[in-house]
Amino acid sequence: MQNNRIKEKSRNYFNELAQAENGYDIPEPKKCYPYIIDVIEKIGDRKSKILDIGCGEGDVLLQLSEMGYTSLYGVDLSDEAVKRAKELNPKINFTVGDVEQLPFDDEEFDVIVCSHSFHHYPDPALAMSEMYRALQRNGRLLLVENDTFFLRRICINISLMLRHHPAGDIRWYSRNKLCRLAEKAGFSYAHCETITNRSAMLEAVR
Numbered sequence: 538m539q540n541n542r543i544k545e546k547s548r549n550y551f552n553e554l555a556q557a558e559n560g561y562d563i564p565e566p567k568k569c570y571p572y573i574i575d576v577i578e579k580i581g582d583r584k585s586k587i588l589d590i591g592c593g594e595g596d597v598l599l600q601l602s603e604m605g606y607t608s609l610y611g612v613d614l615s616d617e618a619v620k621r622a623k624e625l626n627p628k629i630n631f632t633v634g635d636v637e638q639l640p641f642d643d644e645e646f647d648v649i650v651c652s653h654s655f656h657h658y659p660d661p662a663l664a665m666s667e668m669y670r671a672l673q674r675n676g677r678l679l680l681v682e683n684d685t686f687f688l689r690r691i692c693i694n695i696s697l698m699l700r701h702h703p704a705g706d707i708r709w710y711s712r713n714k715l716c717r718l719a720e721k722a723g724f725s726y727a728h729c730e731t732i733t734n735r736s737a738m739l740e741a742v743r
């Protein structure tokens with residue numbers, strides 16, 4: 538019940554943002570897109586089946602589409618963000634959905650991207666196991682999250698425990714915790730490193 542309320546808060550917040558004149562326009566995730574695309578360029582080819590979870594308006598997928606990638610899927614809790622994403626690129630398959638119950642079959646994707654969305658998830662272990670389920674054997678998860686030093690993260694997490702964050706943020710994770718969550722979900726390899734002064738990327742292999 539509490540989890541549904543938190544998701545509702547996230548959905549409402551991002552619905553409003555998607556309807557604002559400039560849309561999402563959040564600087565930190567944008568800084569991370571080149572790092573995500575760089576890894577995809579190294580591990581995949583133009584036919585790789587790629588899913589972006591918590592895709593928002595689909596910016597990463599739009600860039601990949603312009604580069605010639607053809608099998609692109611995005612899922613997000615916010616129906617308004619999905620509506621805007623579909624208007625921006627009708628060739629990409631955008632769907633409204635929840636990471637905890639991904640509307641996809643087992644082992645469907647070569648790559649799953651999840652950028653600056655994981656800190657909204659009330660059940661991170663379930664989210665991670667859904668990502669594992671939807672990935673092919675040897676498929677890659679590229680998960681980008683907020684990163685900061687230990688004491689600041691603890692202060693942020695204490696304030697987030699009050700559950701007053703307007704976007705329904707739940708928790709910031711250490712790089713170590715992200716790796717442990719991935720390994721617990723079954724990923725055979727998990728490595729997390731800092732990519733900007735505010736974000737880290739977990740790369741996990743199914």
Ligand SMILES: C[S@@+](CC[C@H](N)C(=O)[O-])C[C@H]1O[C@@H](n2cnc3c(N)ncnc32)[C@H](O)[C@@H]1O
Pocket residue numbers: 544547548551561563566567590591592593594596612613614615618634635636637651652653654657658
């Ligand atoms: C900060 S935005 C990041 C958008 C985009 N990934 C980026 O990097 O620019 C977080 C996104 O996660 C989505 N989200 C939050 N909880 C979700 C859930 N349970 N399932 C799917 N998407 C979710 C929100 O609707 C929002 O679009």
